[in-house]
Structure formats: C-alpha cells, structure tokens
Amino acid sequence: MIGKTIDELKVGDSASFAKTVTEADAYNYAGVSGDFNPAHINEEYAKNTKFETRIAHGMISAGFISAVLGTQLPGPGTIYLGQELKFTHPVHYGDTITATCTVEELIPEKNRVILKTTCTNQFGYVVIEGKATVLAPQK
Structure with missing residues (x-):
C-alpha cells in the first residue's frame, strides 16, 4: 500500500483523524516517553496550576x-522531515481531538x-497549529 505521490497531490487536499484522549493514553505516553511531568499525571499537583486540573501531554495530540x-x-x-507546532489551548482527558492536515x-523537484x-x-477550539514538511511516497 502506497500513499499519494507528489503527482497525485494538489494544494487544498485535506485529511483528518479524530480520537478521544484518555487518562490511559497519558499514562501510556508517560511510560513510553519518560515524561512524568506532574501537570499530566498528578491531580493534587495540577490543582495548583493555572489549568486547575491535569492536562494531557501536548505531544499526544501532535x-x-x-x-x-x-x-x-x-x-x-511518507517520510516526516519537520514539524512546527504552537500549542494554543490545553487538552483535558475526555476531549476529542481532530487533527487535520491540508x-x-x-x-515537485x-x-x-x-x-x-x-x-x-470537540468545541472547535484550536489546540495546536503548525506546518509539516514531508517527503511524498514514491512508486
């Protein structure tokens, strides 16, 4: 199975993926990445942050x-070459996040x-915005 080649793509093409972020996702991500920041996994600590509760790791949504x-x-x-990310709104456990790439x-050269x-x-708030640079698949 091969994705779209550079010749099959056009400006404006778009695709999306949606998933509800769970507490289990955060614990699994922490275990894989080593990011045990208490803002993500410790409710008592998170109560004293500006968000007043735990928030999901931004890289889960990314x-x-x-x-x-x-x-x-x-x-x-597809080969990922680079990504610019700006985190603009917190993601809470139970939020459904839709990633869209356009x-x-x-x-071509x-x-x-x-x-x-x-x-x-799920409320339409942008939680991440940015740009990706990729190499298109080759046949």
Whole structure:
C-alpha cells in the first residue's frame, strides 16, 4: 500500500483523524516517553496550576498529526522531515481531538509537501497549529 505521490497531490487536499484522549493514553505516553511531568499525571499537583486540573501531554495530540500524514495524506510511505507546532489551548482527558492536515505547497523537484496542521477539540477550539514538511511516497 502506497500513499499519494507528489503527482497525485494538489494544494487544498485535506485529511483528518479524530480520537478521544484518555487518562490511559497519558499514562501510556508517560511510560513510553519518560515524561512524568506532574501537570499530566498528578491531580493534587495540577490543582495548583493555572489549568486547575491535569492536562494531557501536548505531544499526544501532535501524534495525531503523524497519524494523518502516515496513513492518509500523503499516506503510507511518507517520510516526516519537520514539524512546527504552537500549542494554543490545553487538552483535558475526555476531549476529542481532530487533527487535520491540508496541503499548502508542493515542491515537485524535491518531492516535498508542505502541509498546514491543525488540531481542534470537540468545541472547535484550536489546540495546536503548525506546518509539516514531508517527503511524498514514491512508486
């Protein structure tokens, strides 16, 4: 299975992935990454933060962008080269996050694709915005 090649893509193409972020996701992410920041896993500590409760690791939602790129747009065979991220709103356990990637620029001579990347919650708040640079799959 191969994703879309540079010749099959066009500016404006878009794809999304949605998932509800759970407490289990955070504990699994902490175990894999080693990020045991108490803002994510310790409710007593988190009560004294500006969010007043635990928030999910931002990189969990950022991972949903990777899911779009690697499975849908451009899809299997895509190589991630870079990502700019701006975290704009906290993600709480139980929030459903939708990652959307939209082709902004095609650079055929380098087989590169620049995509706008956005993650929103179930209320429509943008929680992450940025840009990804990838190599499109080759046949």
